[in-house]
Amino acid sequence: xxxxxxxxxAVLLTLLVAFGPLSTDLYLPSxxxxxxxxxxxxxxxxxxxxxxxxxxxxxQLVYGPLSDRFGxxxxxxxxxxxxxxxxxxxTLAGSIEQLIAAxxxxxxxxxxxxxxxxxxxxxxxxxxxxxSVLAYMAxxxxxxxxxxxxxxxxxxxxFGWRANFVFLTVFGVAILAAVWTxxxxxxxxxxxxxxxxxRLVSNYASLARSRTFAGYTLCLAAIYSGMFxxxxxxxxxxxxxxxxxxxxxxxxxxxxxxxxxxxTFSAGRLTRRLGxxxxxxxxxxxSGLCGLAGLALAVARVDHTAAILxxxxxxxxxxxxxxPNAQAGGLGPFPTMAGTASALMGFTQxxxxxxxxxxxxxxxxxxxxxxxxSVCAGALAAAASYRFLIRR
Numbered sequence: 001x002x003x004x005x006x007x008x009x010a011v012l013l014t015l016l017v018a019f020g021p022l023s024t025d026l027y028l029p030s031x032x033x034x035x036x037x038x039x040x041x042x043x044x045x046x047x048x049x050x051x052x053x054x055x056x057x058x059x060q061l062v063y064g065p066l067s068d069r070f071g072x073x074x075x076x077x078x079x080x081x082x083x084x085x086x087x088x089x090x091t092l093a094g095s096i097e098q099l100i101a102a103x104x105x106x107x108x109x110x111x112x113x114x115x116x117x118x119x120x121x122x123x124x125x126x127x128x129x130x131x132s133v134l135a136y137m138a139x140x141x142x143x144x145x146x147x148x149x150x151x152x153x154x155x156x157x158x159f160g161w162r163a164n165f166v167f168l169t170v171f172g173v174a175i176l177a178a179v180w181t182x183x184x185x186x187x188x189x190x191x192x193x194x195x196x197x198x199r200l201v202s203n204y205a206s207l208a209r210s211r212t213f214a215g216y217t218l219c220l221a222a223i224y225s226g227m228f229x230x231x232x233x234x235x236x237x238x239x240x241x242x243x244x245x246x247x248x249x250x251x252x253x254x255x256x257x258x259x260x261x262x263x264t265f266s267a268g269r270l271t272r273r274l275g276x277x278x279x280x281x282x283x284x285x286x287s288g289l290c291g292l293a294g295l296a297l298a299v300a301r302v303d304h305t306a307a308i309l310x311x312x313x314x315x316x317x318x319x320x321x322x323x324p325n326a327q328a329g330g331l332g333p334f335p336t337m338a339g340t341a342s343a344l345m346g347f348t349q350x351x352x353x354x355x356x357x358x359x360x361x362x363x364x365x366x367x368x369x370x371x372x373x374s375v376c377a378g379a380l381a382a383a384a385s386y387r388f389l390i391r392r
Contacts, residue, residue, distance in 0.1 A: 283320070
């Protein structure tokens with residue numbers, strides 16, 4: 001097997017972390033199609049996203065302690081197997097209710113990738129180096145949301161919405177084979193008491209009491225909730241309201257992702273020089289200013305694609321600077337329970353994003369205002385978390 005710090009393993013870890021965004025972004029262009037195919041409404045169809053995030057968030061609380069007790073490798077193999085079966089069930093869904101249920105189980109499997117991928121990075125690298133590695137991984141991982149909507153748009157246009165889930169099933173099988181043959185165990189400090197109820201509660205309580213962990217985690221969760229507001233609402237705004245085709249929507253989404261890649265590339269280059277906290281401050285400030293600009297344009301009813309893409313481009317640059325550094329800053333002080341810390345961080349991140357997605361769907365009024373208001377709120381909350389918890 002390759003060395004844990006080899007380039008091949010870095011690529012595999014990037015693909016593992018990409019499970020989440022690929023599972024959400026690939027089928028975004030088909031959301032309006034699902035409304036028509038199943039005779040449903042926008043809020044119900046958006047539950048396929050929000051329920052996915054709920055399952056993704058809750059199951060992280062299990063994967064982290066499991067990997068601290070039994071190791072990263074066996075837990076990864078089990079989680080990916082669940083993802084493969086659930087993706088096949090999504091392909092065969094005959095109603096929107098069946099699809100929502102299958103998406104929940106797909107989330108239970110897919111969340112093993114991000115949780116344990118981050119834990120492996122913490123196992124292998126130190127705090128500052130982990131921030132750089134996570135930044136480069138995030139830059140490469142951004143190809144998933146850059147390529148995902150465009151590929152999903154073409155798959156939907158050529159073969160129908162089920163083709164997206166066929167692709168995810170095949171992707172899961174390939175990653176399962178790669179983990180089985182390439183990834184060795186990296187957890188050298190297995191905790192035999194990690195799953196004992198008292199120890200489990202104690203570990204989570206100590207993390208929750210940590211001002212450092214809370215600051216980085218809330219900063220990460222807030223900025224991601226703003227990102228997810230755009231992810232969940234953009235297809236309805238850009239396709240239904242502005243009249244973009246699914247293919248052109250995928251290209252527009254790719255423009256936004258380029259901003260995220262610029263931010264993560266800059267974070268990878270600058271973290272060792274400037275430090276984790278300074279880049280989080282710069283990223284939260286940039287995202288907050290762009291979020292305010294986007295909301296102002298929406299309230300003024302500047303109904304043009306550029307009025308959404310331009311501020312979101314800047315928002316995503318800030319998010320790219322912030323996210324890998326917040327992850328490394330939150331996980332750094334906890335080497336003996338990196339899996340548990342990664343799980344609680346991911347749970348908070350996905351839980352807040354699920355709330356954001358539900359609000360965008362329920363407040364949908366035929367304009368871009370609810371989506372951009374949620375984007376702005378996430379950015380401002382991230383800036384506040386940095387100012388009052390991290391910087392102080």
